[in-house]
Amino acid sequence: MLFDAAPAYGLDPELDAVEAELYRLDPTGHRFATVLRDTLDQLYDGQHTGRWNFSQLHKTEKTHMGTLVEINLHREFSFADGDATDYRIAGVEIDCKYSMTHGGWTLPPEVIGHLALVVTSDDTKASWRAGIVRVETEWLNLGRNRDAKATLSKAGRDRIRWLWPDHGRLAPNLFLELDVETRNRIFNARAKRGDRHGQARTNELFRSVRSRIIRRAELATVAQQDDFMKRARSTGGARTNLQPEGILVLGHQDYDPMVAAALGLPIPTKGEFVSARVISVERDSTGPIAAIEGSFWAVARDGDMVSKAPMLPRGRRREISNTRIL
Template identity: 35%
Template sequence: MKQKLPDSLVDFDHPDFGTLFQLECEITERAGGTLALEYDVPHMLRDCIDDVIMTAKTGRRSYEELEKTEKTYIGTRVEIELRALLRLRKGRLDTVILGHDVDIKHTMGSNWMIPTEAVDQPCILVAADEPRARCYLGLIVARPDYLTQGQNKDAKRSISAEGFRQIVWLLKDHPYPANFWRTAPEQAVARIFEGESGNARIAALFRELQRQPIPRDVVEAVAHQKDFMRRIRSDGGHGTRDILAKEGLLILEGRKDAQLIRALNLPHCSASEFISARPANASEAKLAQSAGHPLDPTFFSEE
């Protein structure tokens, strides 16, 4: 999406103000309020994208690796998920809100393609900027004057420069969860996926990316095996936790080890996240041992 978007011209004097204001209020209320909207829509977008990438099954790690048809499907998935999130029913177009037929358009690029049946109708505009991890949610009545003159082979037209000024933004340049692999150093990612076994790859994951929460689905993707959780647990001296304990490294679970995570001043982890860390000193190592995480004592000297 364009990083510099014009301010909206939609105010009390705008011909579409009444319609757009009512739709904005209804969408926000259905979402559970502004804060819920700001949380749920970004996380919904992350899930829609990651569920199509399917790293655990395909080994792919980015949107750019998707096939054209898969990229198109993300738009369909966003439409379905947004309708479910807001508890909206299907209509003549994508949905109906307050008696208005409303189209839902999604893009991973810088514009939306408006079909002929949506011209002069309200549209919900959704955008995800994957490289920058920013998202957008807007409303527009797709008047012909707000669309480009040119059209594609399906007679769809995009929003013109003037049209961008007619958008009411509910989310504008708003952060959403970044693709995990975009946040990791490239060399570290390469070393993680060099491992020939699930244990080796998971050990590399927690060795390379210490002191940061790692989601469960990332661990599954790296293991690329059934029963991937077994690889994390102690497993008769052969599990990932056993391997890293010999190196003085802890693997902690957000739910089970919440108290120890706080005691070691590590970042907060949700119940479905893990984190690895090396205790800073012998006292922290003893604290970990008392919590059921024994480490090789040779890595820690007495204070």
Template identity: 35%
Template sequence: MKKTLPPSLINPDHVDFPLLDALARDITKRAGGADALAESFPTMLRRCIDDVIMTPKTGRRSYDELEKTEKTYIGTRVEIELRALLRLSKGRLDTVILGHDVDIKNTMGSNWMIPTEAVGHPCLLVAADEARATCYLGLIVARPEYLTAGQNKDAKKSVSATGFGHILWLLCHHPYPANFWRTVPPDTITRIFAGTTGNQRMATLFRAVQGLPITRDVVEAVAQQQDFMRRIRSDKGRGTRDHLAEEGILLLSGHYDAPLIKALNLPPCAGSEFISYQPVTQAEADLAIRTGAPLCWPPRQGAMDL
């Protein structure tokens, strides 16, 4: 998305205010409130993108690696998921809100392509900026004067520079879960995937990336094994958790170890996420050991050899 967006001109005196304000209120209500929308929308958007990248199955780690048809499908997926999130029905365009036909447009770039059939109708605008890990959700009435003069071969037009000022934003420059692999230095990624076994790759992952929740999909992609969850658990001294414990590193589950994660002041983890952490004080180590977490303290020398 554009780095700089003009201030929204949508106010009670604006010609589109009554319609856009009513639509925005209904969308927010359907989402369960403003806070719920701010939480559920970014998560939905991240899932739509990651499910198409399919890192565990394809080995791809970014949107840029997708085929053109896959990038197009993300827009369709977002439309379907957004309707489900807001409990909206299909309409003559993409959906119907308060009796109005509404088109849903998604972009991973800096603008949206508005089809001729949506001109004159309200559009629900969705955008994800992978580089900045920000997302956007807005409403605009696609009036001709808000669109560019030029069009593509399908007669679709974009929102003009001045047209951006006529968007009512529900979420703007809003954080959303970053693509995990964008947060990891390239040399670290190389080290992770240099491992010849699933245990080696996962141990390198959790050794190198500590204090950060890591999703099940990332673990599956790194393990490259069908029974990857077995490797992440204690497995009679053979699992990734066992090897890291000998190095003095905790490998915690958001589902089973939530109290310990909170006690160590680590970022909250969803039930399907994992986080690693090496205690820095005896008190932290004692706390972990008291909860039953496997941990060798002080770490055994030479324990990094799997």
């Protein structure tokens, strides 16, 4: 792909202005990537459907992805409305076009002469891209569909000025990364009695997937209940159910982030969790250690004995310190 074919700076002042404004609003591309991740999760609607893969969607749902991306970017960045196009960015008319495949953007006649924000993502590769291009007839494929929409020719695609070239990673989709056996074990977990299969699946999620961030949408997909957050953290949830197995379930509240940091785990942010099996250790043990109310804990290794995990204090200050992070 020819990245150097995009217009040089100064040749298209409107394109330069839109790019500068997008970098001002989102210097690293993190906000943009978050919108795409959240939009995929919104489309899967795992809480109500249990789906987690784009291939599980109906054809009509797949075609709705582009509309959702356009709407969610509009909301996230508070772009002004365009007249002939979707947005105005830095006062410039610009249309938003999304495609699951590179080059699949369909461009209606009214966009010709205007800028287009072209976006693509691939959940299976945890990747995304966004760029700006001036839509001109000479850069379009000659074949037109019944709606008179065109696609960019190879020369047209080469004229895209790509944004955030070093930050094209989506938050990964846990269920695409898990092996089939582990994934099936989680989704097929059943309560021994009663009708708490959502809790059983949640318990198995934190039991089977440790030392890795579990996102809110992933928890919802497993629990498939309105109160899915409670399945993780409340009394009777995974936090207490897994304590006898030595497993800590840590969220973003109270002292949990400090404990996660002290144990050398990923640190959860709002709506996220991480679990780990822990074992009591001596204060002078090597490796990351968390001091919790006078005792010392480390992440257990395979083969370490199973012992009851500590219960972290909630809603009041106690002595929890980052004893050592190596």
